[in-house]
Amino acid sequence: MKTILHIIKKEFLQFKRDPKMFSITLFAPILQLIFFGYAATLDLNLVPTIIYDQDKTVTSRKLIEEFIGSGFFEIEHYADNYKETQKYIEEGKSLVAIVIPQNFEKRIYRRETASLQAIFNGSFGNSSNIAAGYVTKVVTKYSRQIVSNYLDISGRKFIPAGSIDAEIRVWYNPELKTRNFMVPAIVGLLISVITLLLTTLAIVKEKEVGTLEQLIVTPIKPIQLIIGKLVPFVILGFISVSIVIIAMNIIFGIAVRGNVFFLFFSAFLYILSTLGLGLFVSTISKTQQQAMMISVFAVLMPMNFLSGFAFPLENMPIPIQMLSYIIPLKYFINITRGVILKGTGLAVHWPDALALLTIGLVILFLSALRFKKRLE
Amino acid sequence: MNNIIEITSLRKNYGEIKAVNDVSLSVNKGEMFGLVGPDGAGKTTMIRILCGLIIQESGVVKILDKDRSQSRKEIQKNIGYLSQKFSLYGDLSVDENIEFFAEIHNVKDYFKRRDELLDFSRLKPFRNRIAEKLSGGMKQKLALVCCLIHEPKILFLDEPTTGVDPVSRRDFWKILSKLLKDGITIFMSTPYLDEAERCNRVALMNAGEIIALDTPQKIKEKMNKQIIEIVCSPVRIAYQAIKRNTMLEVQMFGDRINVVVENYKLELPSIKKALTENKVQITDERIISPSLENVFMHLIKDAE
Numbered sequence: 276m277k278t279i280l281h282i283i284k285k286e287f288l289q290f291k292r293d294p295k296m297f298s299i300t301l302f303a304p305i306l307q308l309i310f311f312g313y314a315a316t317l318d319l320n321l322v323p324t325i326i327y328d329q330d331k332t333v334t335s336r337k338l339i340e341e342f343i344g345s346g347f348f349e350i351e352h353y354a355d356n357y358k359e360t361q362k363y364i365e366e367g368k369s370l371v372a373i374v375i376p377q378n379f380e381k382r383i384y385r386r387e388t389a390s391l392q393a394i395f396n397g398s399f400g401n402s403s404n405i406a407a408g409y410v411t412k413v414v415t416k417y418s419r420q421i422v423s424n425y426l427d428i429s430g431r432k433f434i435p436a437g438s439i440d441a442e443i444r445v446w447y448n449p450e451l452k453t454r455n456f457m458v459p460a461i462v463g464l465l466i467s468v469i470t471l472l473l474t475t476l477a478i479v480k481e482k483e484v485g486t487l488e489q490l491i492v493t494p495i496k497p498i499q500l501i502i503g504k505l506v507p508f509v510i511l512g513f514i515s516v517s518i519v520i521i522a523m524n525i526i527f528g529i530a531v532r533g534n535v536f537f538l539f540f541s542a543f544l545y546i547l548s549t550l551g552l553g554l555f556v557s558t559i560s561k562t563q564q565q566a567m568m569i570s571v572f573a574v575l576m577p578m579n580f581l582s583g584f585a586f587p588l589e590n591m592p593i594p595i596q597m598l599s600y601i602i603p604l605k606y607f608i609n610i611t612r613g614v615i616l617k618g619t620g621l622a623v624h625w626p627d628a629l630a631l632l633t634i635g636l637v638i639l640f641l642s643a644l645r646f647k648k649r650l651e
Numbered sequence: 652m653n654n655i656i657e658i659t660s661l662r663k664n665y666g667e668i669k670a671v672n673d674v675s676l677s678v679n680k681g682e683m684f685g686l687v688g689p690d691g692a693g694k695t696t697m698i699r700i701l702c703g704l705i706i707q708e709s710g711v712v713k714i715l716d717k718d719r720s721q722s723r724k725e726i727q728k729n730i731g732y733l734s735q736k737f738s739l740y741g742d743l744s745v746d747e748n749i750e751f752f753a754e755i756h757n758v759k760d761y762f763k764r765r766d767e768l769l770d771f772s773r774l775k776p777f778r779n780r781i782a783e784k785l786s787g788g789m790k791q792k793l794a795l796v797c798c799l800i801h802e803p804k805i806l807f808l809d810e811p812t813t814g815v816d817p818v819s820r821r822d823f824w825k826i827l828s829k830l831l832k833d834g835i836t837i838f839m840s841t842p843y844l845d846e847a848e849r850c851n852r853v854a855l856m857n858a859g860e861i862i863a864l865d866t867p868q869k870i871k872e873k874m875n876k877q878i879i880e881i882v883c884s885p886v887r888i889a890y891q892a893i894k895r896n897t898m899l900e901v902q903m904f905g906d907r908i909n910v911v912v913e914n915y916k917l918e919l920p921s922i923k924k925a926l927t928e929n930k931v932q933i934t935d936e937r938i939i940s941p942s943l944e945n946v947f948m949h950l951i952k953d954a955e
Contacts, residue, residue, distance in 0.1 A: 281751065285740070288743060484736075484741065485736050489752075492702050492731075494728045494757075496724075
């Protein structure tokens with residue numbers, strides 16, 4: 276026990292001597308939070324639009340007014356020809372071009388279906404999708420107006436029929452902001468980086484310098500060494516999680532709705548996996564560079580993609596979905612999103628917590644075994 | 652308990668390479684034992700097995716009368732190991748490094764011993780300096796101090812003076828002789844034969860095998876040959892000329908060659924003839940008694 280404390284003490288002493296590392300662990304979380312919170316947004320508030328009205332009639336103008344009035348579109352320019360329209364899309368000045376063809380009004384008066392062309396810049400796939408939704412919304416509303424107007428004018432009575440109106444309520448994130456979805460997940464991302472990467476580097480550094488050998492020659496037991504090396508990074512992990520949770524509240528006004536202790540408890544369960552993986556990477560790397568590359572490219576990046584951090588798992592092929600079941604980050608992000616946004620707790624998340632505990636213990640046990648074998 | 656280390660038929664392979672091939676030897680208590688040999692002879696592997704860093708394929712190692720593979724903890728408590736690259740924590744100070752190694756050895760009252768060690772290694776003025784900022788020689792002394800803090804009975808040194816300046820080397824040897832006086836057994840490997848000559852006993856190691864083991868004096872006597880040393884130029888041509896024209900063993904040393912002969916009176920004329928024919932300039936020639944280096948090269952040649 277005392278031996279472990281000595282190693283922990285030494286680890287913090289070394290940490291203190293490395294001011295760069297110190298500031299990284301303190302400020303990097305906040306920086307990351309700000310980046311993700313402000314930059315990684317999939318929301319589309321105003322669609323830059325160019326309009327090419329070939330019809331130039333009352334009806335077409337009314338339609339344009341509808342677009343403006345909807346609040347989704349910002350009209351950048353009114354074009355006079357196709358070339359101009361194309362230019363705006365190509366240069367990315369507009370995301371959408373609305374082209375109202377000639378005879379638009381005429382066809383409507385003839386009670387024919389008039390068409391409207393909407394051109395999207397598909398290189399922004401996600402935004403285009405959302406914009407297309409906005410366009411449909413505006414057009415549907417307008418055509419409904421035309422129908423009811425027509426009925427009014429022709430003096431026929433509008434015969435009410437049963438219809439369904441979907442009233443949409445979004446819970447937990449009423450404004451449907453990407454930020455609210457991303458920021459809680461950053462807690463998971465951060466803790467992965469700090470515990471996994473720093474642990475690996477700290478161990479491989481000793482290997483590189485040769486002090487690990489020096490330690491093996493002492494009567495120290497491998498398990499003491501493992502615990503002594505891991506505990507400091509658990510503490511650091513908790514510190515940065517606390518920083519993120521506080522910063523999240525101050526900067527974005529996202530408070531933890533659920534139990535903070537449960538959040539930390541789950542973080543602890545999650546750390547079992549990341550420390551185990553860190554330990555594992557340290558057994559297969561000879562240099563710090565190797566350890567860095569392996570941690571980032573072979574562990575952290577795949578783990579992020581398969582965790583549902585940014586891309587919904589439901590859209591992935593089945594085999595990859597299956598693979599995601601062994602990704603501990605997936606369960607932890609479930610918990611952070613749940614606890615922070617919904618205020619859910621152990622009652623809902625016990626399967627996640629159990630999965631974390633199981634995966635964590637297995638990974639940590641196997642890695643510790645491998646590490647121990649390597650030492651001997 | 653006279654033999655503090657007892658090795659019996661030790662073997663260790665790295666794939667096809669027999670790093671340690673059937674080595675048996677014993678080290679007496681309180682002696683300085685030298686393991687000498689060219690790079691790749693298996694010296695480091697031997698020391699690493701003795702320190703418990705790697706495990707042998709077969710064979711028994713007994714240290715302090717205890718089986719290496721069974722009483723790990725007890726043995727580790729009583730040994731110190733200085734590796735080739737003096738491993739220290741570069742970001743900790745001299746004092747902190749010593750403190751850490753004392754603590755993980757569970758040495759409680761290390762302050763007095765630390766001061767003593769710092770005194771005689773002359774590191775005291777630098778005790779608050781970060782280890783990284785020490786010179787090479789000081790780093791090596793600090794590493795030595797770190798492995799002495801728990802008062803080990805046996806000290807293993809793996810090429811401790813490789814890459815260290817001559818002044819620090821002399822300092823280092825002074826420390827070692829003091830340790831010997833204190834009764835510590837030292838087991839060291841070295842590529843330098845002048846250092847081997849200072850050992851009580853030397854084992855010559857080549858290709859995983861011990862090819863000679865005795866006091867330096869006796870090893871030299873065993874050779875029972877004469878050495879003609881010829882200072883000449885160009886040395887390489889002289890070396891090849893003798894090799895081609897005579898059956899004699901030639902060794903090349905910088906600006907001179909050494910020829911191993913049974914009787915110099917018989918051989919000298921033919922050697923000189925071979926050299927003059929090849930237009931080699933002879934500056935000096937003399938008969939010397941075999942050095943450990945001569946013996947070693949001779950033995951390695953025989954082994955091949």
